[in-house]
Structures are given as structure tokens and as C-alpha cells.
Amino acid sequence: MTESPRGWGVTPSTGIPTIAFGNQKGGTGKTTATINSAAALASRDHDVLAIDMDPQADMTKGLGLGPGDDNDPSSPKNDLPNTLATDDANLLDVLVDNPRTDDTTLSEIMIHSDEYEHLNFDLVPSHKDMGLARDWMDDAGARLSLKVALEELVDDGYDYDFILIDCPPDLSVLTDAAFIAAQNVFLAAQTQATSRDALDDLWDQLESIEDNQQIEIAIVGLLANMYRDDGQSQKFLDAFDESYASLAPIFKLPMRVAIQRAWDNGCDIFEWEDANDQQVERDLFLEVAETMERAFDKTQVEV
Ligand SMILES: Nc1ncnc2c1ncn2[C@@H]1O[C@H](COP(=O)(O)OP(=O)(O)O)[C@@H](O)[C@H]1O
Ligand SMILES: [Mg+2]
Incomplete structure (x- = not known):
């Protein structure tokens, strides 16, 4: 891991370190x-809000806030509401300038972890309507909508240590809105040759957002996912090192x-226990959490 100096993350207007997990390719490990x-971060005593910007809603489903598991009535997830198909206001209502739901705020649609034993952090779930974002979010203001919504959330008295945003696998208006709100990106890529091109395109997109919005965007980390001890993976890492290693661990x-x-059991790796040892995965994500603390010069909470 490359060491970076403390405090290289960009603190957005809310004052809360906010990180978007991006890559327009699917299946690279963004949601994971x-x-x-x-x-x-939650295990290190931070208050965390996670936002699911992906219309496919993998994070929402993965945390148990999709349809219940009929096969397993004893699943602890069954007490969680199905937020995907509700007729109530949803994230799209927050993001679009819709006269019907003009004043929907994030706080109204958020699921609070202290109400559910199974949730370790607050969540803004996705919704089936998010698939309509392309049609509804077609003006320049739409790209700023998540940023504005987060500013309102803070004005309402919400205070988080970190906000993490799961992006869709594309470079759509939803992804732009996430990047603009966060101003920090954590990349998740598979260590294959083709991943390099995707990251270059993503890089161009980030530069164009920086120019258009007159903001700075930091890369806070890269997950080189499904890494193998072979030439392919090493080639990817060498190429990435060459361009980005000075920017991010x-x-x-x-x-x-x-x-x-x-994932299949709707758990994070800290909840999940089976006969195998999960320490490797836990240690890796604890290291990611420590890096995020360092990027924003946050006091580390001892575990
Ligand atoms: N390192 C890994 N080892 C095993 N399975 C993984 C790993 N990373 C991701 N996966 C699995 O691959 C699938 C895609 O990952 P996901 O996080 O949904 O990608 P994305 O959000 O980028 O589309 C999921 O089923 C996830 O559990
Ligand atoms: Mg995903």
C-alpha cells in the first residue's frame, strides 16, 4: 500500500467526509x-450514512431492505421494510424537481440503524423509480441535487462522521450527482487489462466535472479487486501505479x-461468520477505514 500524507481528502460544503464508490463497469466490487x-467505519465507532444511488439497488437488497426472504422466515432480515417498491416518497423524489413531492428530504426516506438490530449504519435506500432518473434529471441543476440534499440534511441537524455513496455502473447523471456531492472517489476495479481503459475514461469524466463545476475531486483509494498472483494482475497494478499511485493507496x-x-446472506464481512476465517477480508476493510480516517485527518477510534 502506498502511503499518502494525512488529510488529502476534499471536505465538501457539508463539512462531512463523503466518498463515492465508482467505476462505470459492473461487477468490479463497488457495492461490496x-x-x-x-x-x-461503523465498527470503529464512526456514525456512517450510506446512500444507494444505483437503480439496480444491490446495496439496498444486500442489506435486507428489498423483498423479504420467503425461503427463510427466521431470517433476521425479515423485520426490515421493503423499501424498493414502496409508494411513499423515495430518493428520486429528493433528487428531481417534482412539484408533487417538492420538499421531500433525505431525512424522510432514510432508514435509521438504531431502529434495527441488523443495520450497523444509516441507509438511504434505492427505489425502483430510480430507473427513471435519466428522464427526470435532465437539467444542469439535477447534477447538484444530491449535494443540495446533503446540505439540507446537515442544516436539519444530522451529523455523520462519513457518508459513503454507492454509484451505478455507468457515467450517468446519477453518478455525476454522486461525484459532485462527494468530491472524493474510491475506485473499485478488477485487475484486468480492460479495466485500465475504464479507469482512464472515469478519470476524464472526473476532470470534466472539476472543470465544469469548478471543484476539486480527490481519489481516496483503489480496490484492486479479484487480484491474482499472476502477470495480468501485476500488469494492471504496474500501469495503475504509474499513473495514480502518488494519489491514492x-x-x-x-x-x-x-x-x-x-453477500449471498445479506451480511457485511464483519457480521458474517462461517467455518472459514474471515480475518483477511476484515483486516483489508479495516485498513480501508483507517485510510479514510487518515485522508480526512479524523481522529482514529480505537477498537
Ligand atoms: N473479492 C471478491 N471475492 C469474491 N466475490 C466478490 C469479490 N468482490 C466482489 N465479489 C462478488 O462479485 C459480485 C459483484 O460485486 P459488486 O460489489 O456487486 O460489484 P459492482 O457493485 O461494482 O457491480 C457480487 O456478487 C460480489 O459478492
Ligand atoms: Mg453495485
Whole structure:
């Protein structure tokens, strides 16, 4: 891991360190990294808000806030509401200038962890309506909508140590809104040659947002996911090192059964226990959490 100086993250207008997990490719580990980084920060006593900006709602479902598990009525997740198909106001109502739900705020749609034993951090869930974002969020103001919503949340008295945003696998208006609100990006990429091009495109997108919005965006880390001890992975890491190593620490996560099993059971890696040892995965995400503390010069909370 490359060491960076303390405090290289950008603190946005809310004053709360906010990090968007991005890569327009699907299946690179964005949602895995968001859930487990949030859980790691929470295990270090930080108050965390996670926001699911992906219409596919993998994080929302993965945390048990989708349809219940009919196969397992004893699942601890069954006490969690299904937020995906509710007729109540949802995240899209917060983000669009919709006269019907003009004043919907994040605080109204948020799920609070202190009400549910199973949740370790607060969550703004996704919703099936988020698929309509492209049609509704078509003006320049839409790109600022999440930033404005987070400013309102703080004005309402909410105070978090960290806000983590799970982005969709695209470079859509939702992803732009997440990058603008966060001003910090954690990249998740598979260590393959094709990943390099995707990251270059993402980099161009970030530069164009910086120019258009006149803001600074920091890279706070890269998850080199499904890392293998082979030439392909090493080639990716060398290329990445060359361009970005001075900017952000790199975390190598191999293919791990426990990551997949935890996911399949709707758990983060800190909750999940099976016969195998989960310490490798936990240590990695604790290291990610420590890096985030360092990036924003936050006092570390001893565990
Ligand atoms: N290191 C890993 N080892 C095993 N499975 C992984 C690993 N990283 C991600 N996965 C699995 O791969 C799938 C895609 O990951 P996900 O985090 O949803 O990617 P994205 O959000 O970028 O689309 C999920 O089923 C997840 O559990
Ligand atoms: Mg995802």
C-alpha cells in the first residue's frame, strides 16, 4: 500500500467526509466495497450514512431492505421494510424537481440503524423509480441535487462522521450527482487489462466535472479487486501505479469465498461468520477505514 500524507481528502460544503464508490463497469466490487467500508467505519465507532444511488439497488437488497426472504422466515432480515417498491416518497423524489413531492428530504426516506438490530449504519435506500432518473434529471441543476440534499440534511441537524455513496455502473447523471456531492472517489476495479481503459475514461469524466463545476475531486483509494498472483494482475497494478499511485493507496483483494457468501446472506464481512476465517477480508476493510480516517485527518477510534 502506498502511503499518502494525512488529510488529502476534499471536505465538501457539508463539512462531512463523503466518498463515492465508482467505476462505470459492473461487477468490479463497488457495492461490496461500499457495504464493507461502511461496516468497517461503523465498527470503529464512526456514525456512517450510506446512500444507494444505483437503480439496480444491490446495496439496498444486500442489506435486507428489498423483498423479504420467503425461503427463510427466521431470517433476521425479515423485520426490515421493503423499501424498493414502496409508494411513499423515495430518493428520486429528493433528487428531481417534482412539484408533487417538492420538499421531500433525505431525512424522510432514510432508514435509521438504531431502529434495527441488523443495520450497523444509516441507509438511504434505492427505489425502483430510480430507473427513471435519466428522464427526470435532465437539467444542469439535477447534477447538484444530491449535494443540495446533503446540505439540507446537515442544516436539519444530522451529523455523520462519513457518508459513503454507492454509484451505478455507468457515467450517468446519477453518478455525476454522486461525484459532485462527494468530491472524493474510491475506485473499485478488477485487475484486468480492460479495466485500465475504464479507469482512464472515469478519470476524464472526473476532470470534466472539476472543470465544469469548478471543484476539486480527490481519489481516496483503489480496490484492486479479484487480484491474482499472476502477470495480468501485476500488469494492471504496474500501469495503475504509474499513473495514480502518488494519489491514492491501493488495496489488493483476492477472490474470496467469504465475500461472496456474506453477500449471498445479506451480511457485511464483519457480521458474517462461517467455518472459514474471515480475518483477511476484515483486516483489508479495516485498513480501508483507517485510510479514510487518515485522508480526512479524523481522529482514529480505537477498537
Ligand atoms: N473479492 C471478491 N471475492 C469474491 N466475490 C466478490 C469479490 N468482490 C466482489 N465479489 C462478488 O462479485 C459480485 C459483484 O460485486 P459488486 O460489489 O456487486 O460489484 P459492482 O457493485 O461494482 O457491480 C457480487 O456478487 C460480489 O459478492
Ligand atoms: Mg453495485
